[in-house]
Amino acid sequence: MSQQSVVQLRNVTKRIGGKTIVDSLSFDVPKGEVFGFLGPNGAGKTTTIRMMVGLISMSAGEVLVNGLSVNKQFEQAMRHVGAIVENPELYKFLTGYQNLIHFARMIPGVTRERIDEVVALVKLENRIHDKVKTYSLGMRQRLGVAQAILHKPDVLILDEPTNGLDPEGIRELRDYLRQLSKEEGTAIIVSSHLLSEMELMCDRVAVIQNGKLVDVRPVKDMVAPASGALEVAFVAEPAERAAQVVAQALPEASVSLQPGGFTAFVGYEDIPGLIRALVLADIRVYGVKAASKTLEDQFLEMTRGGQIV
Numbered sequence: 214m215s216q217q218s219v220v221q222l223r224n225v226t227k228r229i230g231g232k233t234i235v236d237s238l239s240f241d242v243p244k245g246e247v248f249g250f251l252g253p254n255g256a257g258k259t260t261t262i263r264m265m266v267g268l269i270s271m272s273a274g275e276v277l278v279n280g281l282s283v284n285k286q287f288e289q290a291m292r293h294v295g296a297i298v299e300n301p302e303l304y305k306f307l308t309g310y311q312n313l314i315h316f317a318r319m320i321p322g323v324t325r326e327r328i329d330e331v332v333a334l335v336k337l338e339n340r341i342h343d344k345v346k347t348y349s350l351g352m353r354q355r356l357g358v359a360q361a362i363l364h365k366p367d368v369l370i371l372d373e374p375t376n377g378l379d380p381e382g383i384r385e386l387r388d389y390l391r392q393l394s395k396e397e398g399t400a401i402i403v404s405s406h407l408l409s410e411m412e413l414m415c416d417r418v419a420v421i422q423n424g425k426l427v428d429v430r431p432v433k434d435m436v437a438p439a440s441g442a443l444e445v446a447f448v449a450e451p452a453e454r455a456a457q458v459v460a461q462a463l464p465e466a467s468v469s470l471q472p473g474g475f476t477a478f479v480g481y482e483d484i485p486g487l488i489r490a491l492v493l494a495d496i497r498v499y500g501v502k503a504a505s506k507t508l509e510d511q512f513l514e515m516t517r518g519g520q521i522v
């Protein structure tokens with residue numbers, strides 16, 4: 214992944230009626246990254262996104278898109294941005310394809326080939342010539358994304374894109390957003406209050422609460438600690454002897470006995486060897502699973518007491 218930043222937020226602040234709703238947010242999003250903007254309801258995600266796309270003004274700070282200031286060079290900056298902030302505007306009595314042709318007319322240089330390309334990217338080939346009124350919510354949203362990326366933006370910004378989608382729709386969204394970041398190098402910023410989705414969809418996540426940035430971290434660091442050691446729970450009998458076998462095989466594993474088994478801090482690559490050592494020592498192994506904190510646990514800790522929906 215290139216480290217070139219497509220989007221830069223510098224101390225972005227929004228005050229409304231003496232209340233600070235977004236408080237000096239700063240982060241960078243590089244090319245090709247899927248970046249999650251995670252926070253409980255009312256944290257300030259939508260307000261931040263609205264400032265990023267120039268729908269509302271900032272009280273202080275700056276947003277740069279490819280180095281262009283959203284404040285001072287709005288039109289040039291927006292040429293590199295695709296966004297769905299409110300529901301995408303679609304003509305329900307036209308087909309998906311007719312909708313795309315309509316929007317393409319407003320953007321110089323969009324060819325029929327590009328339209329076919331975006332239709333394939335969002336996997337609407339089979340239904341693109343049907344009327345939008347027959348589309349499911351997920352399909353409408355895909356058409357919205359197709360429309361937002363017609364001009365090959367360097368960044369695509371989606372506010373709560375999974376809202377109202379069923380699990381299948383969420384999985385599809387995740388797949389084509391990943392593909393878009395990979396194939397077109399598009400930086401993607403998605404907001405959500407749903408942790409499990411961010412974990413699967415994003416490379417990095419920024420956690421925001423009460424308008425403040427609590428943390429920005431690669432998802433893989435949230436799932437596995439930086440040392441590479443995972444806390445793994447073994448269900449094994451007899452537990453005491455099992456714990457001894459592991460402690461002998463891996464003295465640094467800090468094994469602790471639990472009812473019906475034990476937990477140990479081990480490298481991912483150590484797990485098969487440990488299972489083998491246990492089996493060779495005639496230990497009955499019933500289960501092995503990661504016991505590291507989930508992203509959800511960490512998020513709850515970070516936003517202690519925040520309203521999570």
Ligand SMILES: Nc1ncnc2c1ncn2[C@@H]1O[C@H](COP(=O)(O)OP(=O)(O)OP(=O)(O)O)[C@@H](O)[C@H]1O
Nearest residue numbers: 229230234252253254255256257258259260261406
């Ligand atoms: N125009 C406004 N006037 C007063 N308060 C506002 C205004 N716009 C937003 N707020 C407040 O700012 C806070 C942040 O709102 P925002 O919609 O950005 O949060 P969010 O993180 O997107 O939440 P949600 O997930 O509920 O959309 C909320 O407390 C909201 O009530």
